[in-house]
Amino acid sequence: EVQLVESGGGLVQPGGSLRLSCVASGFTFSSHSMNWVRQAPGKGLEWVSYISSGGSTIYYADSVKGRFTMSRDSAKNSLYLQMNSLRDEDTAVYYCARVGTGIRNAMDVWGQGTTVTVSS
């Protein structure tokens, strides 16, 4: 079964750090680009970051640039999001999502999400 499982969410104070992980199974992880997408409580979807299949190309949304770092470890079938200098507005469910093959950069597999709460 193709699956993505996120972990690492939790409660953190403003200015703090957190590292999210996403473990992939059921497909060749190293062949797919990946994204992190977040959703604040009661709000819509917001793209956070993208990493190419080989890890050499990474993009960030302006809202997280300079604070978040995305990486991957294909030996561990894992995706990471290091989040520093966290703000209240980073509170959200964070999803990892696979960029599908042959479907023009659409995200065809999503994890169940991990919740990050930034609050004092």
Place this chain on the structure above:
Amino acid sequence: EIVLTQSPGTLSLSPGERATLSCRASQSVNSNYLVWYQQKPGQAPRLVIFGASSRATGIPDRFSGSGSGTDFTLTISRLEPEDFAVYYCQHYGSSLFTFGQGTRLEIE
């Protein structure tokens, strides 16, 4: 930066009716990279349409997408109870992924 505006914000319809959801881009976009997702409460989004008009695997043929340039449409021909959800359009371009704010499709 491209902004995607979805309308209406909420659409109230009954099962069996036809739903038409709109996504308008602030400037012309490449339709190859226009996508629609469905999200139900407490669940992750699900890919519905990619390339503006191609159905994703497992999506029933009552779902169709169309459009080009700045105006795109997701149509559900005959609503089933499981179709009531929030729908998001999304575009990829210039190293950015952009989502619309969503249309909530609710049962009337």
